[in-house]
Amino acid sequence: xxxxxxxxxxxxxxxxxxxxxxxxxxxxxxxxxxxxxxxxxxxxxxxxxxxxxxxxxxxxxxxxxxxxxxxxxxxxxxxxxxxxxxxxxxxxxxxxxxxxxxxxxxxxxxxxxxxxxxxxxxxxxxxxxxxxxxxxxxxxxxxxxxxxxxxxxxxxxxxxxxxxxxxxxxxxxxxxxxxxxxxxxxxxxxxxxxxxxxxxxxxxxxxxxxxxxxxxxxxxxxxxxxxxxxxxxxxxxxxxxxxxxxxxxxxxxxxxxxxxxxxxxxxxxxxxxxxxxxxxxxxxxxxxxxxxxxxxxxxxxxxxxxxxxxxxxxxxxxxxxxxxxxxxxxxxxxxxxxxxxxxxxxxxxxxxxxxxxxxxxxxxxxxxxxxxxxxxxxxxxxxxxxxxxxxxxxxxxxxxxxxxxxxxxxxxxxxxxxxxxxxxxxxxxxxxxxxxxxxxxxxxxxxx
Amino acid sequence: xxxxxxxxxxxxxxxxxxxxxxxxxxxxxxxxxxxxxxxxxxxxxxxxxxxxxxxxxxxxxxxxxxxxxxxxxxxxxxxxxxxxxxxxxxxxxxxxxxxxxxxxxxxxxxxxxxxxxxxxxxxxxxxxxxxxxxxxxxxxxxxxxxxxxxxxxxxxxxxxxxxxxxxxxxxxxxxxxxxxxxxxxxxxxxxxxxxxxxxxxxxxxxxxxxxxxxxxxxxxxxxxxxxxxxxxxxxxxxxxxxxxxxxxxxxxxxxxxxxxxxxxxxxxxxxxxxxxxxxxxxxxxxxxxxxxxxxxxxxxxxxxxxxxxxxxxxxxxxxxxxxxxxxxxxxxxxxxxxxxxxxxxxxxxxxxxxxxxxxxxxxxxxxxxxxxxxxxxxxxxxxxxxxxxxxxxxxxxxxxxxxxxxxxxxxxxxxxxxxxxxxxxxxxxxxxxxxx
Numbered sequence: 001x002x003x004x005x006x007x008x009x010x011x012x013x014x015x016x017x018x019x020x021x022x023x024x025x026x027x028x029x030x031x032x033x034x035x036x037x038x039x040x041x042x043x044x045x046x047x048x049x050x051x052x053x054x055x056x057x058x059x060x061x062x063x064x065x066x067x068x069x070x071x072x073x074x075x076x077x078x079x080x081x082x083x084x085x086x087x088x089x090x091x092x093x094x095x096x097x098x099x100x101x102x103x104x105x106x107x108x109x110x111x112x113x114x115x116x117x118x119x120x121x122x123x124x125x126x127x128x129x130x131x132x133x134x135x136x137x138x139x140x141x142x143x144x145x146x147x148x149x150x151x152x153x154x155x156x157x158x159x160x161x162x163x164x165x166x167x168x169x170x171x172x173x174x175x176x177x178x179x180x181x182x183x184x185x186x187x188x189x190x191x192x193x194x195x196x197x198x199x200x201x202x203x204x205x206x207x208x209x210x211x212x213x214x215x216x217x218x219x220x221x222x223x224x225x226x227x228x229x230x231x232x233x234x235x236x237x238x239x240x241x242x243x244x245x246x247x248x249x250x251x252x253x254x255x256x257x258x259x260x261x262x263x264x265x266x267x268x269x270x271x272x273x274x275x276x277x278x279x280x281x282x283x284x285x286x287x288x289x290x291x292x293x294x295x296x297x298x299x300x301x302x303x304x305x306x307x308x309x310x311x312x313x314x315x316x317x318x319x320x321x322x323x324x325x326x327x328x329x330x331x332x333x334x335x336x337x338x339x340x341x342x343x344x345x346x347x348x349x350x351x352x353x354x355x356x357x358x359x360x361x362x363x364x365x366x367x368x369x370x371x372x373x374x375x376x377x378x379x380x381x382x383x384x385x386x387x388x389x390x391x392x393x394x395x396x397x398x399x400x401x402x403x404x405x406x407x408x409x410x411x412x413x414x415x416x417x418x419x420x421x422x423x424x425x426x427x428x429x430x431x432x433x434x435x436x437x438x439x440x441x442x443x444x445x446x447x448x
Numbered sequence: 449x450x451x452x453x454x455x456x457x458x459x460x461x462x463x464x465x466x467x468x469x470x471x472x473x474x475x476x477x478x479x480x481x482x483x484x485x486x487x488x489x490x491x492x493x494x495x496x497x498x499x500x501x502x503x504x505x506x507x508x509x510x511x512x513x514x515x516x517x518x519x520x521x522x523x524x525x526x527x528x529x530x531x532x533x534x535x536x537x538x539x540x541x542x543x544x545x546x547x548x549x550x551x552x553x554x555x556x557x558x559x560x561x562x563x564x565x566x567x568x569x570x571x572x573x574x575x576x577x578x579x580x581x582x583x584x585x586x587x588x589x590x591x592x593x594x595x596x597x598x599x600x601x602x603x604x605x606x607x608x609x610x611x612x613x614x615x616x617x618x619x620x621x622x623x624x625x626x627x628x629x630x631x632x633x634x635x636x637x638x639x640x641x642x643x644x645x646x647x648x649x650x651x652x653x654x655x656x657x658x659x660x661x662x663x664x665x666x667x668x669x670x671x672x673x674x675x676x677x678x679x680x681x682x683x684x685x686x687x688x689x690x691x692x693x694x695x696x697x698x699x700x701x702x703x704x705x706x707x708x709x710x711x712x713x714x715x716x717x718x719x720x721x722x723x724x725x726x727x728x729x730x731x732x733x734x735x736x737x738x739x740x741x742x743x744x745x746x747x748x749x750x751x752x753x754x755x756x757x758x759x760x761x762x763x764x765x766x767x768x769x770x771x772x773x774x775x776x777x778x779x780x781x782x783x784x785x786x787x788x789x790x791x792x793x794x795x796x797x798x799x800x801x802x803x804x805x806x807x808x809x810x811x812x813x814x815x816x817x818x819x820x821x822x823x824x825x826x827x828x829x830x831x832x833x834x835x836x837x838x839x840x841x842x843x844x845x846x847x848x849x850x851x852x853x854x855x856x857x858x859x860x861x862x863x864x865x866x867x868x869x870x871x872x873x874x875x876x877x878x879x880x881x882x883x884x
Contacts (some may be wrong), residue, residue: 051733056498058824098746105745106814108821128823232518304547380501380550380569387499388828427567 038396039230040405043238046218050396050405051233052225054389058127059109061172061390062134063119064142065397067216071187071253079159079194080210082115083202086159088122089113092144095119097151100137103111109134117188118331119401125390128227132236138222139240142215156199163193170276171339175326178278178337181266182437184256188333216220216249217241221400256285256332264437269444275320275344276441277351283327283334285432287402291329292411292418292425296407297337298327299374300366300423301357306373309338311396312357319350331402336430344443351438358431367426378415396411453730471883480837481672483679487688492837493672496830502668503830504580507838510562510656510884512632514694514705519602522644522652523637524557526589528597529649531555533588542579549575553583557634560772561657561842567831570669574678575657577666581682584662588705589653590644598641605635613782614880615709616717620879624721624776626698634689658689665838667830691709700774702875710882715762717789719882720795721778724872727770728845729882732883733856734864735872739768739777740815741865743809749780760791772843777872785883792880798877803869806862819857 038052073080091097104111109126183189224233260282284290302309302325309323323340385391397409479495510523532539546553551568570578608614618633625631647788690865701721725731743766752766763782
């Protein structure tokens with residue numbers, strides 16, 4: 001999958017592209033009683049706990065979400081949040097390097113972690129009998145990570161490799177460059193992986209200082225979802241996380257990035273035989289009422305073979321071999337991206353055709369059938385997300401750290417109430433003929 | 449790098465590396481209903497109220513187990529053509545119809561079965577089940593689609609041959625199984641695909657799609673009685689095909705052999721293994737534990753010794769997938785070409801060691817925890833739950849197999865591991881792909 005669609009799904013989709021994972025790999029209720037609700041609780045030291053019984057299988061998802069991400073780095077330490085994500089699994093004061101991965105594997109479980117602009121999260125899924133041990137591990141990682149010097153050095157190769165991999169993949173790289181071109185030097189325009197130069201020089205004291213500054217209780221959100229009783233979870237989390245001393249901390253407000261104008265355009269010469277075209281419009285951030293119609297508009301424009309862009313630009317004009325739209329909603333800004341793979345000679349025509357499709361939505365709006373279809377697609381991706389404990393935990397953790405849990409729970413209900421007129425209105429509000437960023441990958445030797 | 453999947457068809461089974469069976473409280477509480485329709489088709493429904501989704505798995509007894517070299521790949525080929533259209537709609541209309549339910553549909557061939565699978569929002573369960581029935585019972589099988597799919601399949605076969613790990617796996621199975629059909633690649637060969645024409649596709653479809661050879665499983669936020677009623681309506685009209693028993697397949701014969709191939713690649717591949725018990729054999733659990741101690745994850749001996757300590761391999765793992773006929777226990781290393789010879793000797797030394805010395809109690813406990821944990825982890829989605837229900841049924845297993853299996857894993861002793869290591873790892877087949 002290349003991009004996510006719709007704000008809450010885009011969180012995930014854009015995650016895959018703009019963030020980096022490091023590691024290897026609803027309670028029972030009568031259907032008529034409505035969906036179960038999570039329990040949210042704030043411990044005295046500021047740690048937020050979100051818990052919900054979810055008996056789809058005998059596992060439990062245990063996740064730590066940090067109100068900290070790439071945007072919190074100083075301009076001269078780009079890549080630090082992501083590097084910490086890699087290092088945190090390497091050991092703590094009482095757990096030697098390698099032992100954490102082995103412990104989780106011995107449970108038959110999995111671990112993973114992701115760094116994004118607004119948040120970072122550390123995820124485990126384990127058979128339910130290992131709940132307590134896993135919560136204890138997570139709390140240990142949150143305050144006692146040891147950052148062994150040897151491991152800091154050897155992990156650099158892994159991160160450099162990750163940087164290369166992103167560059168090798170034109171779809172991923174295009175999206176990253178789009179964010180950079182659209183927003184830089186605002187933090188949302190940063191490379192989450194950071195710069196080679198900074199990572200090369202990175203030393204332990206720098207990592208430790210950042211870790212101590214941001215890994216404080218009020219930045220921590222613990223999400224536990226699975227075949228568990230909330231009381232059992234509360235006691236395990238209170239014991240492990242409740243003892244972390246409360247410390248001042250918190251993050252400065254992030255101003256939104258400035259409006260995008262026509263100067264934000266870049267052409268890149270690339271080895272691929274095909275060209276890539278990416279366009280990006282600044283839209284609604286999380287917490288803004290417009291996210292619902294923008295989400296639906298994104299589905300209508302570029303989600304499926306029957307979407308507008310596919311029908312007009314790929315099937316009708318045959319200007320591109322693939323095209324799709326995605327929506328990444330962040331705390332202070334959203335970005336709707338349209339990207340296409342095509343022959344180099346068609347880039348100008350394809351761009352004009354994309355603008356035509358959007359202009360038509362602005363002028364004549366969308367149909368009721370399109371609106372309903374978009375809602376079903378949104379519902380479906382939500383439903384399959386929450387099918388697993390870890391999927392539901394992810395949506396709660398994301399919501400708590402970048403908007404609110406209540407908004408997340410109410411999301412689908414609000415989406416269903418959006419009218420075709422509201423969708424047209426956001427098309428008019430955000431999508432102009434010249435307020436977009438553009439990145440083109442052109443095959444080497446043909447660049448003008 | 450990822451371990452090579454054991455032939456594309458076995459992909460679905462890789463998760464089963466961890467078959468054990470912890471009867472979870474949730475599973476105990478789950479409503480599972482079985483029904484055999486009058487025409488012999490089996491329907492299984494699991495009510496899973498947790499999320500508003502539904503998954504359907506329709507398994508049919510068609511696969512390489514029934515194929516011969518001349519027409520190998522035909523089961524998968526039939527299914528590739530089936531999704532290209534039905535009597536009522538084209539392939540793209542079918543894709544659109546299922547997308548409008550917030551779902552997806554696909555079909556593939558495998559070793560012991562072929563599968564049509566679909567999923568959607570739960571409230572559209574009736575529609576998605578209808579689409580599965582339409583695809584399974586009224587496929588169009590158009591001649592031009594047969595030609596188009598053949599081209600696509602040929603390109604996939606070529607891609608598999610160009611990829612060192614997948615080529616190594618195919619060559620290993622060929623060497624290990626000899627004239628047994630498990631030696632054959634699920635995708636087929638360029639020769640067999642060229643030979644399979646529209647008439648052969650249509651005939652294979654008619655021979656396979658008989659109600660006695662089919663199992664339909666549904667899992668999701670549905671009411672079992674309603675689903676059973678709809679399944680009767682959709683599938684009950686299929687005429688009995690006559691329950692011709694499958695001719696027995698002569699068992700493969702173990703013989704020590706070493707095969708070496710050369711191809712341009714970055715890494716050398718080493719596969720070493722032997723015939724192992726089928727999934728319902730009393731030794732299945734013990735061999736599962738043996739496989740896990742050797743190659744289950746980072747604490748497995750191959751990873752810990754050959755990769756971490758000796759630096760002889762990048763990839764070091766093992767496979768033992770549950771199948772109806774004799775299975776295969778496969779130890780796998782991906783290594784730098786200059787280390788290949790040392791790595792092979794070291795791998796052989798690990799085999800000799802586990803046949804000579806009892807494993808430690810710690811290793812045994814870890815392996816069991818890993819297996820039983822993976823078992824639970826692999827049953828998180830309705831798609832997997834539906835597939836498991838249909839899989840055990842199509843393999844003719846008793847319904848309590850998962851529960852018995854879990855107890856069997858827990859009961860495996862140090863002595864059992866030593867015994868099965870001696871019994872099954874005595875005659876080894878080795879396949880080396882040398883990078884040049």
